[in-house]
Amino acid sequence: MKKKKLEGFINYIKYKLNNDKQWLERGIVAIFEKQTTVEQRVGASLQSNDVGFNGYDANLMSHYAVKIIRGGHLWGAQYNEARAKMLKYAGQLANIAIQKKTNESTQLELKLK
Numbered sequence: 001m002k003k004k005k006l007e008g009f010i011n012y013i014k015y016k017l018n019n020d021k022q023w024l025e026r027g028i029v030a031i032f033e034k035q036t037t038v039e040q041r042v043g044a045s046l047q048s049n050d051v052g053f054n055g056y057d058a059n060l061m062s063h064y065a066v067k068i069i070r071g072g073h074l075w076g077a078q079y080n081e082a083r084a085k086m087l088k089y090a091g092q093l094a095n096i097a098i099q100k101k102t103n104e105s106t107q108l109e110l111k112l113k
Contacts (some may be wrong), residue, residue, distance in 0.1 A: 013090040025068045032065030
């Protein structure tokens with residue numbers, strides 16, 4: 001994806017995170033799923049790999065992710081805090097979406113062969 005187009009996509013994701021509760025909650029879970037299994041279990045960022053939550057956000061955002069995965073939702077202060085924190089992860093979410101699209105295209109090509 002070209003740089004300008006990627007920047008526009010990231011801005012679109014930021015807009016959706018800021019204005020759509022479902023996008024926010026799905027984004028939290030998507031970033032949580034990029035944490036290692038150990039990081040998910042302990043609610044911390046243990047590896048410096050630019051994937052998943054950073055060390056400052058890992059505990060709280062992992063807690064929110066588990067709550068969402070279990071069928072809960074964020075309300076009030078939780079929602080506002082998560083929304084503010086998630087904007088910095090828009091680039092990772094863009095990469096996740098691009099990777100998913102690439103994988104889907106590859107799978108379709110393999111089915112057509």
